[in-house]
Amino acid sequence: MIGIDAESRTTHDxxxxxxxxxxxxxxxxxxEGRVAGRLRxxxxxxxxxxxxxxxxxxxxxxxxxTEISQRMMVTGGNITRIAEQLLNEGLIxxxxxxxxxxxxxxxxxxxxxxxxxxxARRHEGWIxxxxxxxxxxxxxxxxxxxxxxKRHLNAVESAE
Amino acid sequence: MIGIDAESRTTHDxxxxxxxxxxxxxxxxxxEGRVAGRLRxxxxxxxxxxxxxxxxxxxxxxxxxTEISQRMMVTGGNITRIAEQLLNEGLIxxxxxxxxxxxxxxxxxxxxxxxxxxxARRHEGWIxxxxxxxxxxxxxxxxxxxxxxKRHLNAVESAE
Numbered sequence: 001m002i003g004i005d006a007e008s009r010t011t012h013d014x015x016x017x018x019x020x021x022x023x024x025x026x027x028x029x030x031x032e033g034r035v036a037g038r039l040r041x042x043x044x045x046x047x048x049x050x051x052x053x054x055x056x057x058x059x060x061x062x063x064x065x066t067e068i069s070q071r072m073m074v075t076g077g078n079i080t081r082i083a084e085q086l087l088n089e090g091l092i093x094x095x096x097x098x099x100x101x102x103x104x105x106x107x108x109x110x111x112x113x114x115x116x117x118x119x120a121r122r123h124e125g126w127i128x129x130x131x132x133x134x135x136x137x138x139x140x141x142x143x144x145x146x147x148x149x150k151r152h153l154n155a156v157e158s159a160e
Numbered sequence: 161m162i163g164i165d166a167e168s169r170t171t172h173d174x175x176x177x178x179x180x181x182x183x184x185x186x187x188x189x190x191x192e193g194r195v196a197g198r199l200r201x202x203x204x205x206x207x208x209x210x211x212x213x214x215x216x217x218x219x220x221x222x223x224x225x226t227e228i229s230q231r232m233m234v235t236g237g238n239i240t241r242i243a244e245q246l247l248n249e250g251l252i253x254x255x256x257x258x259x260x261x262x263x264x265x266x267x268x269x270x271x272x273x274x275x276x277x278x279x280a281r282r283h284e285g286w287i288x289x290x291x292x293x294x295x296x297x298x299x300x301x302x303x304x305x306x307x308x309x310k311r312h313l314n315a316v317e318s319a320e
Contacts (some may be wrong), residue, residue, distance in 0.1 A: 017291040018284055020299055021191060023306045025233050028188040030313045031181060073185050076235055124178055131177040133312020134305065139180055142305045145298055146183045152293020153190045 048077020062107030208237020
């Protein structure tokens with residue numbers, strides 16, 4: 001019995017982890033798709049453009065393109081093309097980095113800050129709706145479990 | 161106090177949901193990046209190619225390209241290009257759909273099934289490692305919370 005139990009436990013665990021991963025991926029895709037649809041309908045914009053602006057909003061001193069690229073949370077956007085569009089629309093400005101004249105720094109313009117502020121306010125409402133199916137206690141629990149997962153992943157990455 | 165409490169509660173909730181979403185997105189990105197790196201190192205392949213093959217593995221009778229496209233869990237792959245590559249490598253075959261001669265059906269070849277089986281076995285091991293930072297009880301809890309989130313999202317989507 002011991003041998004069979006150990007084996008069936010392992011199989012069960014493996015299966016649970018794979019199902020867990022597929023479910024996490026499915027949930028992330030559902031939320032991303034929902035937010036992308038809302039951004040398109042309400043602001044005629046995309047998730048990568050929103051993400052790009054939100055990185056700049058968190059860094060009022062501006063960021064280099066390489067830094068934005070590293071900080072982006074969503075994939076699929078061409079960073080250079082997004083920057084050109086946002087420059088043309090007057091939402092961001094570009095200047096030469098003081099310490100490295102080959103690098104350029106982009107930052108939000110006043111108009112970009114206003115536009116992003118409105119998007120972020122609506123975005124927050126959509127996200128609240130999205131997670132409204134969970135109680136506050138369940139959201140806190142999910143937040144903690146994901147934090148633990150993230151710590152484990154960062155620990156194994158740095159150990160490799 | 162009631163007014164202030166209600167307001168601070170709302171702000172706290174909103175903030176928690178946005179932080180929860182960003183954490184879920186970050187975790188998904190970390191796991192995806194990890195699995196993509198392992199697939200590249202071990203099999204010189206990509207996550208979209210793995211995803212494409214895994215959809216076919218679940219449907220031995222084959223799938224139309226449009227069905228594969230709808231079922232893909234990861235973004236960023238060009239489905240048509242992936243199919244051409246896998247055909248050239250002999251991992252999938254293509255035939256005309258019986259009920260619609262304009263549509264083609266792709267399915268795994270015997271060689272594709274073997275190759276995918278080996279990848280899936282390794283993939284399962286990586287995923288088990290990935291979630292090993294959580295106890296079995298925590299994994300079950302996370303699985304249930306994500307299931308509840310998914311049900312809520314599907315319910316609000318179908319109500320819209």
